[in-house]
Amino acid sequence: MKLWGGRFQKDTDAIVDDFNSSISFDKRLYKQDITGSIAHANMLGACGIISKSDADAIIEGLKNILDDIEAGNVEFDIAAEDIHMNVETLLIKKIGDVGKKLHTARSRNDQVALDLKMYCKEQINIIIDSLIKLENTLLNIAKEHKATIMPGFTHLQKAQAISLGHHILAYFQMFSRDITRLKDCYKRMDTMPLGSGALAGTTFPINRQMVADELNFTSLTLNSLDAVSDRDYVVELESAAAISMMHMSRLCEELIIWASDEYKFITMDDAYSTGSSIMPQKKNPDVAELIRGKTGRVYGNLMATLTMLKGIPLAYNKDMQEDKEAIFDTLDTWLACLDILEPMLCTMEINKANMYKSAGGGFTNATDLADYLVKKGIAFRDAHKIAGELVYKCISESKTLEQLSLEDYEATCP
Numbered sequence: 001m002k003l004w005g006g007r008f009q010k011d012t013d014a015i016v017d018d019f020n021s022s023i024s025f026d027k028r029l030y031k032q033d034i035t036g037s038i039a040h041a042n043m044l045g046a047c048g049i050i051s052k053s054d055a056d057a058i059i060e061g062l063k064n065i066l067d068d069i070e071a072g073n074v075e076f077d078i079a080a081e082d083i084h085m086n087v088e089t090l091l092i093k094k095i096g097d098v099g100k101k102l103h104t105a106r107s108r109n110d111q112v113a114l115d116l117k118m119y120c121k122e123q124i125n126i127i128i129d130s131l132i133k134l135e136n137t138l139l140n141i142a143k144e145h146k147a148t149i150m151p152g153f154t155h156l157q158k159a160q161a162i163s164l165g166h167h168i169l170a171y172f173q174m175f176s177r178d179i180t181r182l183k184d185c186y187k188r189m190d191t192m193p194l195g196s197g198a199l200a201g202t203t204f205p206i207n208r209q210m211v212a213d214e215l216n217f218t219s220l221t222l223n224s225l226d227a228v229s230d231r232d233y234v235v236e237l238e239s240a241a242a243i244s245m246m247h248m249s250r251l252c253e254e255l256i257i258w259a260s261d262e263y264k265f266i267t268m269d270d271a272y273s274t275g276s277s278i279m280p281q282k283k284n285p286d287v288a289e290l291i292r293g294k295t296g297r298v299y300g301n302l303m304a305t306l307t308m309l310k311g312i313p314l315a316y317n318k319d320m321q322e323d324k325e326a327i328f329d330t331l332d333t334w335l336a337c338l339d340i341l342e343p344m345l346c347t348m349e350i351n352k353a354n355m356y357k358s359a360g361g362g363f364t365n366a367t368d369l370a371d372y373l374v375k376k377g378i379a380f381r382d383a384h385k386i387a388g389e390l391v392y393k394c395i396s397e398s399k400t401l402e403q404l405s406l407e408d409y410e411a412t413c414p
């Protein structure tokens with residue numbers, strides 16, 4: 001019998017149980033679900049909505065279930081639909097009828113919002129730690145290569161000479177912004193939804209602040225319909241992930257180019273490269289390519305969630321259960337990419353001599369030549385033209401600017 005089975009005359013079809021159920025993926029919310037339920041039961045007892053001894057029995061039971069799950073002793077049941085009803089079913093089995101009082105003044109709609117917010121908040125902190133680790137690695141490379149000269153590019157054409165440190169610190173800025181985006185979205189999701197009930201709040205004299213305090217939320221949601229149907233925090237987090245993946249993907253694209261035989265700016269460590277099943281000589285930057293490739297699924301999850309939400313009338317609708325696989329996959333992918341990119345960067349070898357040699361080609365000093373003429377009193381637009389003519393002369397004579405003689409320069413511009 002389902003926890004909600006009272007008004008039904010027959011069982012749901014097995015294929016509906018299967019289709020409707022989210023336990024296969026929302027089981028990862030077990031800790032948040034139980035911790036949230038403990039805070040809820042504690043509050044129900046403190047407010048006299050259930051007796052103190054009932055609250056204590058429920059809390060004790062929930063703690064034991066948490067231990068059972070962590071010890072691997074729990075088989076979740078598809079027929080119990082989701083993590084919320086699985087935990088409640090386990091509780092009733094463990095402590096008997098008193099367990100049936102836990103869901104007083106609560107709905108799965110405010111419960112799932114609570115669980116998912118708690119989960120996202122925890123994940124944000126984990127991802128920030130990984131981003132900081134990545135930033136530190138970038139800083140170390142930049143410090144070591146303050147004076148390593150390489151060509152800077154625009155349009156993938158050599159543009160001006162820069163230092164590798166300068167180039168690497170550009171990525172440092174991107175990942176710093178990712179961190180601020182995460183902190184910002186954390187702040188906005190840090191509102192406690194319990195008390196919203198299914199949509200219309202509750203008739204019981206609950207104490208929402210008490211629950212918020214116990215669960216470390218800074219404030220309370222203010223509208224019950226919004227609180228149960230808001231998934232902005234999922235969309236924001238998925239957006240932050242999409243942007244951060246885009247940053248990683250761009251960096252990986254550069255590494256792939258730099259590792260190619262044409263560039264040879266870097267050599268990937270063997271431990272972060274893979275071979276070919278047919279071509280014995282190959283050493284491929286598969287890890288960087290996979291990070292670049294996985295960016296697509298993270299974008300896809302964002303689009304899936306936005307599209308899932310766009311037609312939903314207030315308040316909760318079951319469509320919203322689709323938020324979970326998207327956000328879980330996004331967070332898993334993001335973290336996995338961050339955690340493999342960092343050691344890959346640490347271990348790659350930087351071929352300074354090749355970078356230096358490459359910076360000497362492509363007339364990367366042409367802008368400096370124009371600037372020199374400006375400092376001698378020539379207007380920049382004229383200086384640009386003179387430098388351009390000298391570049392053309394070099395191209396026709398297969399020379400570099402530094403190989404031209406003073407006479408050559410004076411012939412173009414006295």
Ligand code: ARG
Pocket residue numbers: 022026082083084108109112316318320321322324
């Ligand atoms: N498993 C559901 C979800 O993830 C929990 C909320 C279900 N609420 C409901 N009224 N059916 O969205």
